[in-house]
Amino acid sequence: MLVFNGRTHAAVGITIGLLLIEKLKIPTDTTVLIYLIGLYIGTLLPDADHKHAPMGKVIPLWLFLKHRTLTHSIFMFLLPIFLIKLLANHIPIIYLFSQGMFLGIACHIAMDLLNPTGCPLLYPLMKKKFNILRIKTGSVLDDAIFLTSMICLIYIMYQNFLIGRVV
Numbered sequence: 277m278l279v280f281n282g283r284t285h286a287a288v289g290i291t292i293g294l295l296l297i298e299k300l301k302i303p304t305d306t307t308v309l310i311y312l313i314g315l316y317i318g319t320l321l322p323d324a325d326h327k328h329a330p331m332g333k334v335i336p337l338w339l340f341l342k343h344r345t346l347t348h349s350i351f352m353f354l355l356p357i358f359l360i361k362l363l364a365n366h367i368p369i370i371y372l373f374s375q376g377m378f379l380g381i382a383c384h385i386a387m388d389l390l391n392p393t394g395c396p397l398l399y400p401l402m403k404k405k406f407n408i409l410r411i412k413t414g415s416v417l418d419d420a421i422f423l424t425s426m427i428c429l430i431y432i433m434y435q436n437f438l439i440g441r442v443v
């Protein structure tokens with residue numbers, strides 16, 4: 277069974293985030309730190325719904341949410357998008373912070389999709405948990421199409437909400 281702890285989530289997320297700095301046109305001056313802080317928080321945030329996870333001790337979402345529900349669905353991406361929409365005009369560094377957070381959340385959910393337990397990507401609309409490594413016989417094509425669409429959807433959300441910088 278493939279289970280990632282907070283440390284691994286953070287390590288993989290930050291590695292990917294660093295590899296993408298140039299592609300995402302993140303400034304390489306001191307403000308890069310804001311992006312990295314957002315990235316770090318994003319890699320850990322989905323597991324705030326777990327009592328023993330590092331982020332669960334800081335933000336105890338487990339008091340209100342079951343493990344691997346809302347924070348492991350595509351609706352979790354609304355958080356960085358809302359932060360940008362609400363605050364980036366007033367506090368420009370929120371943009372970098374949210375960009376890092378978005379990517380961190382994406383890395384976390386992508387890693388949890390490798391776990392046999394999977395993630396309920398459409399929670400609360402649909403409770404079914406999806407995973408990449410243990411696709412059920414008979415529904416391979418179904419899941420493959422669904423996951424491909426989800427990746428496209430996240431990419432489109434990213435292009436529309438995060439690449440088009442707030443002026």
Ligand SMILES: [Zn+2]
Nearest residue numbers: 322323348388
């Ligand atoms: Zn998780």
